[in-house]
Amino acid sequence: KQEVTQIPAALSVPEGENLVLNCSFTDSAIYNLQWFRQDPGKGLTSLLLIQSSQREQTSGRLNASLDKSSGRSTLYIAASQPGDSATYLCAGGSNYKLTFGKGTLLTVNP
Amino acid sequence: DGGITQSPKYLFRKEGQNVTLSCEQNLNHDAMYWYRQDPGQGLRLIYYSQIVNDFQKGDIAEGYSVSREKKESFPLTVTSAQKNPTAFYLCASTREGVGSHEQFFGPGTRLTVL
Numbered sequence: 249k250q251e252v253t254q255i256p257a258a259l260s261v262p263e264g265e266n267l268v269l270n271c272s273f274t275d276s277a278i279y280n281l282q283w284f285r286q287d288p289g290k291g292l293t294s295l296l297l298i299q300s301s302q303r304e305q306t307s308g309r310l311n312a313s314l315d316k317s318s319g320r321s322t323l324y325i326a327a328s329q330p331g332d333s334a335t336y337l338c339a340g341g342s343n344y345k346l347t348f349g350k351g352t353l354l355t356v357n358p
Numbered sequence: 359d360g361g362i363t364q365s366p367k368y369l370f371r372k373e374g375q376n377v378t379l380s381c382e383q384n385l386n387h388d389a390m391y392w393y394r395q396d397p398g399q400g401l402r403l404i405y406y407s408q409i410v411n412d413f414q415k416g417d418i419a420e421g422y423s424v425s426r427e428k429k430e431s432f433p434l435t436v437t438s439a440q441k442n443p444t445a446f447y448l449c450a451s452t453r454e455g456v457g458s459h460e461q462f463f464g465p466g467t468r469l470t471v472l
Contacts, residue, residue: 264453280460289446289466289468290465291362291461291464292401294461294463297460300410306437346401347400348400349400350398350400351422
């Protein structure tokens, strides 16, 4: 059974700092890894999707990597802004579904 | 604009009542999902559907029921058999089959049992 773990559970940084969020998964047979953002009381917004044949994806200030052999993915956020404050969730896709981590609560302080 | 809509945004239920949460998508996606989110926990899969008139149980299906009569609609009924229904419910969809592509989410419905 796939298990997804996110570390740290919470992170507070000053504005402008580069940061890394970590995600680990137990089943290396995943066929994609998806990163989401969730604002309080809202649905999930898809940030990046990495297919199993890919090693990374980039969108603006975000870069996500995938290492299936080690069971890890990272989300790199460059030059963080207060508007980046949210919960970030990763999810590993296998068979018919995504398995989610519990998320990292990011606070970017002005 | 294409997307997923969920209604209502807030729902209050008395104990012993069944309630139905609506999920509609105009993305022409084949697969649709229902998740439940509780504080401090990750999303948990309730039901999913790959095609019209077909659906499968997820990890926590007890006390819930669904239907998929139309491609764009996947309503979830929370029955009185669900002992702890207070939670945030999220609907999602993907194109071209279950789980193989990017999942998109609706804005959610917050259900509270009075």
